Amino acid sequence: MYDLVFRKVRLSGAEAAVDVAVSGSDIAVIGSVPSGTGAQEVDGSGLLLLPPFVESHIHLDTVLTAGEPAWNESGTLFEGIRLWQARKQELTREDVLQRAEAVIRAQVAGGILHVRTQADISDPKLTALRALLELRELVRPFVQLQVIAFPQDGLIACPDNVQRLEEAIRLGADGIGAIPHCEPTREAGLTSLDICFTLAAKYNRFVHVFCDELDDGHSRFLEAVAELALRTGLRERVTASHVNATAYYSEAYFQKLLGLLVRSGIHIVSCPLINSAMQGRFDGYPKGRGIARIKELWQAGVNVSIAHDDIRTPFYPLGTGSMLQAAHMAVHLAHMTGREELEEALRMVTVRAADVLQLGDQYGLAPGKPASFILLPGRDASDLLAAQPACRYVVSQGRVVSVTVPARTVLMEQLLFECKASEAI
Numbered sequence: 496m497y498d499l500v501f502r503k504v505r506l507s508g509a510e511a512a513v514d515v516a517v518s519g520s521d522i523a524v525i526g527s528v529p530s531g532t533g534a535q536e537v538d539g540s541g542l543l544l545l546p547p548f549v550e551s552h553i554h555l556d557t558v559l560t561a562g563e564p565a566w567n568e569s570g571t572l573f574e575g576i577r578l579w580q581a582r583k584q585e586l587t588r589e590d591v592l593q594r595a596e597a598v599i600r601a602q603v604a605g606g607i608l609h610v611r612t613q614a615d616i617s618d619p620k621l622t623a624l625r626a627l628l629e630l631r632e633l634v635r636p637f638v639q640l641q642v643i644a645f646p647q648d649g650l651i652a653c654p655d656n657v658q659r660l661e662e663a664i665r666l667g668a669d670g671i672g673a674i675p676h677c678e679p680t681r682e683a684g685l686t687s688l689d690i691c692f693t694l695a696a697k698y699n700r701f702v703h704v705f706c707d708e709l710d711d712g713h714s715r716f717l718e719a720v721a722e723l724a725l726r727t728g729l730r731e732r733v734t735a736s737h738v739n740a741t742a743y744y745s746e747a748y749f750q751k752l753l754g755l756l757v758r759s760g761i762h763i764v765s766c767p768l769i770n771s772a773m774q775g776r777f778d779g780y781p782k783g784r785g786i787a788r789i790k791e792l793w794q795a796g797v798n799v800s801i802a803h804d805d806i807r808t809p810f811y812p813l814g815t816g817s818m819l820q821a822a823h824m825a826v827h828l829a830h831m832t833g834r835e836e837l838e839e840a841l842r843m844v845t846v847r848a849a850d851v852l853q854l855g856d857q858y859g860l861a862p863g864k865p866a867s868f869i870l871l872p873g874r875d876a877s878d879l880l881a882a883q884p885a886c887r888y889v890v891s892q893g894r895v896v897s898v899t900v901p902a903r904t905v906l907m908e909q910l911l912f913e914c915k916a917s918e919a920i
């Protein structure tokens with residue numbers, strides 16, 4: 496007897512429907528399950544079974560603060576940083592927890608069960624970091640949260656942040672970061688990376704660098720990140736996010752960089768929603784598209800994931816947290832609308848993002864793995880990216896944690912058609 500059975504669900508790329516049986520918190524069977532063996536049985540006809548979405552880069556400390564204290568009228572990173580500097584003076588534990596919890600709830604409903612959040616440590620009390628570490632434990636029964644200590648104001652530009660990084664590790668941060676392109680000089684940027692990698696190697700933590708988020712082909716910190724990942728041996732525990740400057744690199748330099756990136760084993764996270772809005776602001780026409788070279792990186796063998804990133808912050812005033820919306824934007828900007836490319840975009844918000852978080856055996860669809868999965872209406876990636884449907888069911892560690900009842904639309908002008916409205920829906 497199984498605790499929960501979903502009947503007649505579809506796996507991506509497969510024609511035949513299968514059943515999924517859950518025992519306790521694990522997947523017991525994916526295949527044919529004898530009738531009447533589930534304590535609870537759900538008809539999954541027409542639903543696609545996927546492992547949960549993974550958000551590989553978001554700032555749960557800044558979410559839902561757009562317009563506070565003012566709107567980012569220029570849309571630039573620099574005005575965003577200025578506004579956030581003012582807003583973060585007001586941070587309290589309750590303020591961070593309240594906003595972050597609201598977003599986690601929306602993420603669960605949206606099928607996201609693994610989240611890597613940044614926590615700005617540029618304040619002496621580490622208010623955001625402490626609150627998000629607290630939240631990590633609170634949500635652990637249904638969402639796995641990784642917290643990265645992020646020195647938004649830099650490590651050289653704000654020397655106090657070096658000691659705060661170490662304090663963050665002591666408090667339990669899963670990883671640490673740097674923001675080399677915002678340091679005062681190239682040399683300072685390289686020094687900041689050295690500091691970050693030295694600490695991460697000493698304490699064996701993840702590295703998640705904000706890297707080359709500039710429309711500037713001279714911003715070349717990605718090569719240093721890859722080289723340090725090799726030299727320290729941290730390799731797959733290292734991620735470079737944004738890397739928008741890759742769009743401006745000469746082909747000769749980019750091809751050389753690709754070889755180093757593949758050898759290093761590091762991950763790339765692209766944030767197409769915020770960067771399509773933020774990048775190119777200083778360009779004349781033709782303006783930059785605000786996307787890293789994710790197609791070329793993926794095709795060369797680099798692990799690339801797509802993240803949603805900001806939700807209604809001083810940096811980006813929009814966003815719902817939807818991973819399908821982020822992937823939808825990515826396939827436009829990166830010219831990835833081929834059939835296999837659409838499937839790849841879906842992998843970039845699921846299995847590839849899981850690799851960024853190094854989830855290993857804790858992720859995926861197979862008997863013996865945690866029963867954490869999602870069911871959405873559709874047959875393949877093109878259906879999901881076109882319609883961006885809500886998750887009908889979200890299951891976390893064997894429990895149904897979210898159900899979305901589909902909205903029902905009735906065409907009132909049914910007399911214009913030779914069919915009943917109910918059949919047209």
Ligand SMILES: [Zn+2]
Binds near residue numbers: 766805
């Ligand atoms: Zn970000």
